[in-house]
Amino acid sequence: MSRTYDVFVAGGSIAGLTFASEAAKLGLNVLVAEEHPEVGEPEKCDGLVSLRGLRKYGYPPGAGVIQDRVDSAVLHSPSGKTFTVDAEGLEVVVLDRSAYDKQVSAAAEAAGASVMTGRRAGEATETGDSVTVNAxxxxxxxxxxxxxxxxxSSPKHGILPAAKYEVEGDWIREHVVEVFLDAGKYPGFFAWVIPFGEHKAKVGAAGRGVSPFKALDGFLExxxxxxxxxxAAPIYIGGPxxxxxxxxxxxxxxxxxxxxxxxxxxxxxxxxxAATAARWVSSSIHEGRPSLLAGYQKEWEGEFVKEMKAMLRLRGAFEKLSNQDLDGVFSVLAASKMTQKLSQTDFDFHATALLGALGMPGLLKIAGLVASAEVRSLLLER
Ligand SMILES: Cc1cc2nc3c(=O)[nH]c(=O)nc-3n(C[C@H](O)[C@H](O)[C@H](O)COP(=O)(O)OP(=O)(O)OC[C@H]3O[C@@H](n4cnc5c(N)ncnc54)[C@H](O)[C@@H]3O)c2cc1C
Structure with a gap:
């Protein structure tokens, strides 16, 4: 049996379902195939996101989808120094990702898309003006x-294995996200605690070349x-x-x-x-001009590429910092008015916000502390 659609979507999570919903609203005939029997399961994501961002780019969460609000974020240095960002004005919340995916799936179906679960998309063959997918x-x-x-399918160089537990414990701080940096225990990443209710949190750890489960068990000791x-789920940090x-x-x-x-x-x-792609795919199909598809990447990059570049620059520097360097950076951040500045910026554009708030004087101060010449040139790059 062979069915024909405008678009076949492989993967029924937020990106696939958002694409399907937006494309169906624009009149396209869309089929989504999700390999798991239930949308949103198994849940891997912690669901930390800004409402401001969701209102701008996606679907505001429906009833029962928000699990918690975040009032502040506390970053811990390897030696136990802390740096706190007041997040009350940033509208950051913790979503039940499984429930959110189901909400977006329902929106896609209401718009006319078909969502089939328990169906894995296999090999795809392109011929002329169509593609045939084994489902x-x-x-x-x-x-x-x-x-x-x-x-x-994401670029392999950017994948890092991660471990995540949902836990209960008296030590979990209400409405406070905590991030623990340590170049020995979590090289190139960190351990995290994201609250989702009274004494409940999603905790995780990742790092290059370490066993994330061992790192997380060590954190919980x-x-x-x-x-x-x-x-167990991979995270992606490699850039677009x-x-x-x-x-x-x-x-x-x-x-x-x-x-x-x-x-x-x-x-x-x-x-x-996903929403940007849906608009350009729709125009391309309705106007019969495949070349219009190029507009998708251009538009997404126009919105995010500056921030992504700033994030990659910070990541490049961060990956090379020793624990001593990290402690030094905390001292510089604490001495500046960074806490106040960051609490008034945008959660989703935090790298440009941080670099802007530090300014050249702050970056020079940090560059003066670190041993690596490579880190210094990354920090002082213009
Ligand atoms: C532990 C962890 C914590 C995270 N926490 C956060 C967070 O707090 N905030 C945040 O913003 N992001 C977080 N993320 C990242 C976020 O979850 C992802 O970036 C986001 O889910 C990407 O959405 P996606 O739809 O592109 O892909 P995914 O959510 O990965 O979905 C891909 C879907 O495709 C399906 N699939 C795969 N292959 C096939 C196939 N061949 N046929 C059919 N279906 C297939 C999968 O089953 C899955 O449903 C976290 C990620 C992890 C791993």
Whole structure:
């Protein structure tokens, strides 16, 4: 049996479902295939996101989707120095990602898209003006294939294994996100605590060349904790892919590398990518002009590329800092008016905000502290 659609979407998570919803609203005939039997499951994401961003680029969360609000973020240096950002004005919340994905799936179906679960998208063959995708026991023909399969297709150099537990414990601070930096324990990344209710948190750890489960178990040692759920899932920190469109394949979300290289947060940038792609694919199909697809990458980059470059620059410097350097950076941040400045900026554009708030004097101060010449040139780059 063979069915024909305007677009076949592989992957039914936020990027695939947002694409489907927006494309269906624009009159396209869309089929989504999600390999798992239930949308949103198994849940891997912590759901930390700004409401401001969701209002601008995606769907505001419906009833029961927000699990918690975040009032502040506390960063811990290796020697125990802390740096606190007041987040009350930043509108940051913690989502139940499974519930949010189901909300977006319902929106896609209400707009006319078909969502089939328990169906893995397999091999795809392009012929002339269509692409044929193997989807289990049937072949589906479409004008375009949207790859929204997440880390399965994202550029391999940017993948980092991560471990995440949902836990209960008295030590969890209400409405406070905590980030723990240590170049020995979590090289190139960090351990994190994201609250999602009274004494409940999503905790995780990742680092280059370390076992994330060992790192997370080490973090929890001495913190009296009940583990409710364990998840192993890769995070992506490599920056946007070079091309979002290859032939009749269009990459959206994490498969296009639309993820923040600093924190691996990808909800917002992926939603924005998917919604942007839907508009350009729709124009391209309605006007019969495949060349219009190039507008998708141009528009997404116009919005995010400056921030992504700043994030990659910060990541490049961060990855080379020793624990002593990190402690020094905390001293500079604490001495400046950084706390106040960051509490008035934008959660989703935090790298340009941080670099702007530090300014050349702050960057010079940090550059003067670190041993590596490479880090100094990254920091002082113009
Ligand atoms: C532990 C962890 C914590 C995170 N925390 C946050 C956070 O707090 N805030 C934030 O902004 N981001 C966070 N992220 C990142 C965020 O989850 C992703 O960037 C975002 O989900 C990307 O959405 P996506 O739709 O592109 O891909 P994904 O959400 O990865 O979805 C891909 C989908 O494709 C399906 N699939 C894969 N292959 C196939 C196939 N062949 N056929 C059919 N279906 C297929 C998968 O089952 C999945 O449903 C976190 C990620 C991890 C791993």
């Amino acid at each position: 289990g026991d049937e072949e589906v023909k479409a004008k375009f294939l949207v790859d929204a399969t997440g880390p399965a 001495g913190r009296s904790t009940t583990v409710l759920r364990r998840v 892919a070079q091309s979002f469109v290859r032939g009749r394949r269009i990459y959206v979300g994490e498969s296009a590398g639309q993820v923040k290289p600093t924190t691996a947060g990808g909800i917002l940038t992926s939603l924005a990518g």
